[in-house]
Structure formats: C-alpha cells, structure tokens
Amino acid sequence: MSATILTEDLAVRFARIALGHVTREYPSKPDHVLAGPQDARTPRELHPVFFGSYDWHSCVHSYWMLARLLRRYPSSEAADDIRALFDAQVVAEKIAAECSYLAAPTARGFKRPYGWGWLLKLAAELSLLENTNWRDRIAPLAGIFAQRYRDFLPLATYPVRVGTHFNTAFGLRMAADYAAVIQDDALSALLRDTALRWYGADQDCPAWGEPSGDDFQSSALIEAECMRRLLAPGDFLPWFDRFLPRLELREPATLFRPATVTDRSDGKLAHLDGLNLSRAWCWRALAGALPAADARRPILQDAARRHLDAGLPHIASDYMGEHWLASFAVLAIDAEG
Incomplete structure (x- = not known):
C-alpha cells in the first residue's frame, strides 16, 4: 500500500474545513479565568484573532494548517481565501489584544504547553511564507x-506524560521548530536540555496506559518524536533502541492497534480519532529516522499507514472532531523533518 500524500485536492478539502470554522464563534x-465581572466577555472580545474553532488552541493550529497548505499549494482554489483571512485577522491591533490578554496574572498558565507549542509552530510556518507581513x-x-518557555522550563521539575493537552513532550517538540526557524540557539538548547533531563534515562517503555478514553496523543510515541526532533541522530538512535526495544516484535502491542471510536459526537471520545492521526505522524517520523536497511523501518511505516487509514475518513464526521482533526491529518501526511 502506498503512503497517502498531500495532493492539491486534499489540501483544498482540508482548507475548506478550516475556513468554515476558524471564524465560527459558537459553540x-x-x-x-474570571477575576471579576469585567472579565465576562465573548470569545471574540477575549481573542480577536483566535476566537473560532470551538477553542483557542484548535483555532491556532487550524491557522497553522492553513499556512502550511498555502505554502504547499500557493495557487490552489483556496489560496486567496486563506490570504484574505490572514490579511483580516493577523493584523497588529488584533495581535496586540491577544498579547494584552496574556498580561493578566490569571493568564500565566493559559494553554500551557499545548497552545504555547502550537502558537510557536504557527509563527514558524508563517516565517516560511513569501509574504512576511x-x-x-x-x-x-x-x-x-517563547519567553514563557524560557521562564517555565527551569521550574518544571517533572514532565507530564498524559495523552492530552498537558503533555510536555508535545510542547517541546512543537517549540523546537520555531527555535530552529528563527535560529534561536539558546532556546533550542533549553528545549533539548529539558528533554534530556525529563526523558533521557527512560527505557523499555511499556505503554501500558494507552490508550485512555481521552487520549489524542500517544504519550510513548510523542516522547520518542520529541527526542528525535531535539537530539542529533547519533544520540537519538541509541536512546530509541533503549526506549522501545521490541518494536521488531511489534511490542508494545497496544501502540500498533488503532483506537476504536464509538461516538464521534462526544468530544472526549472523538479524541481517539486524533490519537490515530497523531500516532500516524509519530510512526512516520520515527520510521524516517531509522537507517534504510533497519528491519524496524517497514514495521513502523505499516503502523503509520494503518493508523492514518483509521483516522482519515472521520475528519469531518462531527463538529467535535471537525474543528481540529484536519490539522493532525496534515501533520501525519505532510510531516517535515
């Protein structure tokens, strides 16, 4: 079976999905956090850029996806609509209001680390577009x-290993792309050193808690993908051998079985479609890090295909998934090293 690729038709389909919800304020x-009655405001008042897509972080990574699709297919039939959205939304006064929101003491932990990572991922993608505005x-x-990472990571004694928004490996992995694009070597070093401090000694991961009924990430695989992104190949491969030593036997078996989704109108259960897509992303990236002759490589590629096949048909089955799943589909299909 050949790998799914991001064709122009598929890119337009994903773009149309996102364009339909990034400015949809409700639900x-x-x-x-409300510190007083003055804080009871509408989503658009609170976040004039990222008020749509059901929640702030989903809106941010939908913008990332639109930027990626614009870069990949700048002449597609959706490209002008994406440009018009960015011209209307990514403007100085609205960005200033988003910054102002973060200045409140109650917003110190806002979207940490998931939204932090996605916002930096968006900024990195915008840096690669021809229009620099x-x-x-x-x-x-x-x-x-970026400064919140610099302030927080030295204080974070322990990682968070869940399969949801609070996973710290995901936050490091996404911020790494931003640090690389803007050539911030100090931030890159902080991310790498933190990953080694949190995960460097991990070995023989059992993945026994996967999946839970709320997961949209594999805590095992996103940790491995974080280390792949942040470590040099000569350091990553020995770590990977220790961390998941029985992949050639397709163990831990739970990582190779796509998750079953029983109700896509339930926001938590719909997370499991995202788990399949995010696993596909990680499996594909990890396979690409292995030498061409490594016997594990086709095993990981097959796992990526099966997870993608399980998740891709359900991108727009219900708004509980539609408002965010396409972003993870693009990660899985069009991941860049």
Whole structure:
C-alpha cells in the first residue's frame, strides 16, 4: 500500500474545513479565568484573532494548517481565501489584544504547553511564507510564548506524560521548530536540555496506559518524536533502541492497534480519532529516522499507514472532531523533518 500524500485536492478539502470554522464563534469552550465581572466577555472580545474553532488552541493550529497548505499549494482554489483571512485577522491591533490578554496574572498558565507549542509552530510556518507581513505581525505574540518557555522550563521539575493537552513532550517538540526557524540557539538548547533531563534515562517503555478514553496523543510515541526532533541522530538512535526495544516484535502491542471510536459526537471520545492521526505522524517520523536497511523501518511505516487509514475518513464526521482533526491529518501526511 502506498503512503497517502498531500495532493492539491486534499489540501483544498482540508482548507475548506478550516475556513468554515476558524471564524465560527459558537459553540465555544473558553479556557478563561474570571477575576471579576469585567472579565465576562465573548470569545471574540477575549481573542480577536483566535476566537473560532470551538477553542483557542484548535483555532491556532487550524491557522497553522492553513499556512502550511498555502505554502504547499500557493495557487490552489483556496489560496486567496486563506490570504484574505490572514490579511483580516493577523493584523497588529488584533495581535496586540491577544498579547494584552496574556498580561493578566490569571493568564500565566493559559494553554500551557499545548497552545504555547502550537502558537510557536504557527509563527514558524508563517516565517516560511513569501509574504512576511504575517510573520512580522505575529512576532510579538510568539515572543511572549517563547519567553514563557524560557521562564517555565527551569521550574518544571517533572514532565507530564498524559495523552492530552498537558503533555510536555508535545510542547517541546512543537517549540523546537520555531527555535530552529528563527535560529534561536539558546532556546533550542533549553528545549533539548529539558528533554534530556525529563526523558533521557527512560527505557523499555511499556505503554501500558494507552490508550485512555481521552487520549489524542500517544504519550510513548510523542516522547520518542520529541527526542528525535531535539537530539542529533547519533544520540537519538541509541536512546530509541533503549526506549522501545521490541518494536521488531511489534511490542508494545497496544501502540500498533488503532483506537476504536464509538461516538464521534462526544468530544472526549472523538479524541481517539486524533490519537490515530497523531500516532500516524509519530510512526512516520520515527520510521524516517531509522537507517534504510533497519528491519524496524517497514514495521513502523505499516503502523503509520494503518493508523492514518483509521483516522482519515472521520475528519469531518462531527463538529467535535471537525474543528481540529484536519490539522493532525496534515501533520501525519505532510510531516517535515
């Protein structure tokens, strides 16, 4: 079976899905602390850029996906609509309001680390587009989140290993792309050193808790993908051999079985479609890090294909998945090293 690729038709389909919800204000699930009655405000008032897509972080990574699709297919039939969205939304006054929101003491932990990582991933993608206006306009917001990593990581004694938004390996992995694009060697070093401090001694991962009924990430595989992204190949491969030593036997077996979703109208159960897509992303990236002759490589590639086949048909089955799943499909299909 050949690998799925990001064709122009598929890119337009994903773009149309995202364009249909990034400015859809309701339903909305705010992550917002009210310090007083003055804080009871609408999503658009709180977040004039990222008020759609059900929640702030989903809106951010939908913008990332649109930027990626624009870069990949700048002449597609959706490209002008993406440009128009960015011209209307990624503007100085609206970015300033997003920055102002973060200045409140109650927003110190806002979207940590999932939203932090995705915002930096978006900023990195905008930096790769021909139009530099959007990159320059989002830079102040990206700078705040980059500084939050610098402030928080030295305080974070322990990693968070869950399969949801709080997973710290995911946050490091996404921030790594931003640090690389803007050539911030100090931030790259902090991310790498933190990953080694948190995960460097891990070995023989049992993955016994996967999947839970709320997972959209594999805590085992995203840790491995984090280390792949942050370590040099000569350091990563020995670590990977220790961390998952029985992949040639397809063990831990739970990592090779796509998750079953029983109700896609349930926001938590719909996470499991995301688990299949995010596992596909990780399996594909990890396979690509192995030498061509490594016997594990086709095993990991097969696992990636089976997870993608399980998740891809359900991108728009219900709004509980539609508002975010396409982003993870693009990660899985169009991952870049």
